[in-house]
Amino acid sequence: xxxxxxxxxxxxxxxxxxxxxxxxxxxxxxxxxxxxxxxxxxxxxxxxxxxxxxxxxxxxxxxxxxxxxxxxxxxxxxxxxxxxxxxxxxxxxxxxxxxxxxxxxxxxxxxxxxxxxxxxxxxxxxxxxxxxxxxxxxxxxxxxxxxxxxxxxxxxxxxxxxxxxxxxxxxxxxxxxxxxxxxxxxxxxxxxxxxxxxxxxxxxxxxxxxxxxxxxxxxxxxxxxxxxxxxxxxxxxxxxxxxxxxxxxxxxxxxxxxxxxxxxxxxxxxxxxxxxxxxxxxxxxxxxxxxxxxxxxxxxxxxxxxxxxxxxxxxxxxxxxxxxxxxxxxxxxxxxxxxxxxxxxxxxxxxxxxxxxxxxxxxxxxxxxxxxxxxxxxxxxxxxxxxxxxxxxxxxxxxxxxxxxxxxxxxxxxxxxxxxxxxxxxxxxxxxxxxxxxxxxxxxxxxxxxxxxxxxxxxxxxxxxxxxxxxxxxxxxxxxxxxxxxxxxxxxxxxxxxxxxxxxxxxxxxxxxxxxxxxxxxxxxxxxxxxxxxxxxxxxxxxxxxxxxxxxxxxxxxxxxxxxxxxxxxxxxxxxxxxxxxxxxxxxxxxxx
RNA sequence: GCCGGCGUAGCUCAAUGGUAGAGCAACCGCCUUGUAAGCGGUAGGUUAUGGGUUCGAUUCCCAUCGUCGGCUCCA
Numbered sequence: 001x002x003x004x005x006x007x008x009x010x011x012x013x014x015x016x017x018x019x020x021x022x023x024x025x026x027x028x029x030x031x032x033x034x035x036x037x038x039x040x041x042x043x044x045x046x047x048x049x050x051x052x053x054x055x056x057x058x059x060x061x062x063x064x065x066x067x068x069x070x071x072x073x074x075x076x077x078x079x080x081x082x083x084x085x086x087x088x089x090x091x092x093x094x095x096x097x098x099x100x101x102x103x104x105x106x107x108x109x110x111x112x113x114x115x116x117x118x119x120x121x122x123x124x125x126x127x128x129x130x131x132x133x134x135x136x137x138x139x140x141x142x143x144x145x146x147x148x149x150x151x152x153x154x155x156x157x158x159x160x161x162x163x164x165x166x167x168x169x170x171x172x173x174x175x176x177x178x179x180x181x182x183x184x185x186x187x188x189x190x191x192x193x194x195x196x197x198x199x200x201x202x203x204x205x206x207x208x209x210x211x212x213x214x215x216x217x218x219x220x221x222x223x224x225x226x227x228x229x230x231x232x233x234x235x236x237x238x239x240x241x242x243x244x245x246x247x248x249x250x251x252x253x254x255x256x257x258x259x260x261x262x263x264x265x266x267x268x269x270x271x272x273x274x275x276x277x278x279x280x281x282x283x284x285x286x287x288x289x290x291x292x293x294x295x296x297x298x299x300x301x302x303x304x305x306x307x308x309x310x311x312x313x314x315x316x317x318x319x320x321x322x323x324x325x326x327x328x329x330x331x332x333x334x335x336x337x338x339x340x341x342x343x344x345x346x347x348x349x350x351x352x353x354x355x356x357x358x359x360x361x362x363x364x365x366x367x368x369x370x371x372x373x374x375x376x377x378x379x380x381x382x383x384x385x386x387x388x389x390x391x392x393x394x395x396x397x398x399x400x401x402x403x404x405x406x407x408x409x410x411x412x413x414x415x416x417x418x419x420x421x422x423x424x425x426x427x428x429x430x431x432x433x434x435x436x437x438x439x440x441x442x443x444x445x446x447x448x449x450x451x452x453x454x455x456x457x458x459x460x461x462x463x464x465x466x467x468x469x470x471x472x473x474x475x476x477x478x479x480x481x482x483x484x485x486x487x488x489x490x491x492x493x494x495x496x497x498x499x500x501x502x503x504x505x506x507x508x509x510x511x512x513x514x515x516x517x518x519x520x521x522x523x524x525x526x527x528x529x530x531x532x533x534x535x536x537x538x539x540x541x542x543x544x545x546x547x548x549x550x551x552x553x554x555x556x557x558x559x560x561x562x563x564x565x566x567x568x569x570x571x572x573x574x575x576x577x578x579x580x581x582x583x584x585x586x587x588x589x590x591x592x593x
Numbered sequence: 594g595c596c597g598g599c600g601u602a603g604c605u606c607a608a609u610g611g612u613a614g615a616g617c618a619a620c621c622g623c624c625u626u627g628u629a630a631g632c633g634g635u636a637g638g639u640u641a642u643g644g645g646u647u648c649g650a651u652u653c654c655c656a657u658c659g660u661c662g663g664c665u666c667c668a
Binding site for chain 1 (some may be wrong): 594596598604630631642658659661667
């Protein structure tokens, strides 16, 4: 959070906030009847929300941007003025959104950034040129401090007034602003890079997955290449779980209404569930979660304290009704497979169990090339179920595990689910973007609802702790993140095709097939490009497919019984024997590079 | 769900109120090739779907589906 404050006090923050004001001034010139809402600085830029007489088009943005440059040239000073609420109301008499903000400030309430404030705040306005805005500041001295070569308006989007979907929809203009032209260009370059790595684009180019209008939105078809990667991920996942004390379970995709009544989902999660399927006068629901089934497996027999901890793992496919506008490639879908598990343990085992789970989670993610983690610890909200002491113990266990493992974390006080505190783990990818993957959540609700217990040393029934956890999150989302992290150039151990063997002329095909056969026997996924094309063209195609190894075979290699290895990096290695190549590949597969 | 945009061949894109065109890919043929595109040919589209306006719609309008940028949501 220190970082946040640092940013809020930086010159860059002032530049961005000031650029937002200049933009609002330009918009008001163009649309004198515009109603202005709020316009803060954000990470990488700024925005301003407007209520306008018509939708903005790209030409508007160009014109506004041009006018902004003019306003910047005139070096208008930003002048701060303290003001009474009466004066403010008079000043903004025809600006209903500002009036609402003023009222909010009068009573405490919500400030410009949407953060609650407890007490009346002194009101201030900032003037620059003809524009005056209710604003806490700070700003740069004058608009000339904004580098006209270092800002850009990016796009227009809808945004609810005050983020409330029951309030009016405004038009939000997003922009970015920097101190220098170079910084702006670096930022725009990063956006371009991100576009190139977009998993939806790469998914098509590398033939990894698709969705289909007729199948339905948010329902993913895994093509052979994507499915191979998923299989390899799952195989690794299975091995790790087997080696770490998990039991595998399988459970159905639907369950009777009564199951979801018991679990409580029909009470608090129904709007995210698919409508029921009715048969023999019973309603069945597609499962949005796996836990009720796992709870029944737990309940299927009497449990002793000696049986615990129990860890039930399942790559469970769930279906959730996501509103139509929220779907996004593989990141947000309606049908997805969670790498789910539920742990049941005694209170005395609980801290160790959390330690184990967090460490296991981090090790799992590390295996896929993620190095930077950031955790969010969410604690008890106002409305919650369960014994407050259990909450405290659980929160303490989560926090001490984070500390022990040295994971950087923020505390989201009161941000937990009503049924228990949790840790969410975010990873940072190759482009410094954060993605939420793992989650470790206590549940103080379902054990009660299903009335699960174990017999303790004392011969009495006790309620176990229950923890939900997903390490990768879901196969879909994890795959999406992985695609973007590697930019489609998967490490050798995950590459759907690890090597393409490229015979230069037809007379080399036979030897190429021999090399392919030996490679397959050694466990590699290879193919021979037997097309009647030039070697150059075959290399080009293999590069585009991002195949890690290209083995070129011509007269020289055939005579010497060797292969010429070209890596997708462009690096060409001196000719080597097939065995040498296989040893090299084996080594890189094992190292997971 | 909401605001706005988009939907033309497998892919990337072009064009028009008078029933659509290119490159790549595919297929066929020639070439037998040395580290990112050899040459020629063939085939491929009810312009997302359903309505409407019009003499005529792929183009204009409406709805639906899908999708993109956001918002809200993601117990």
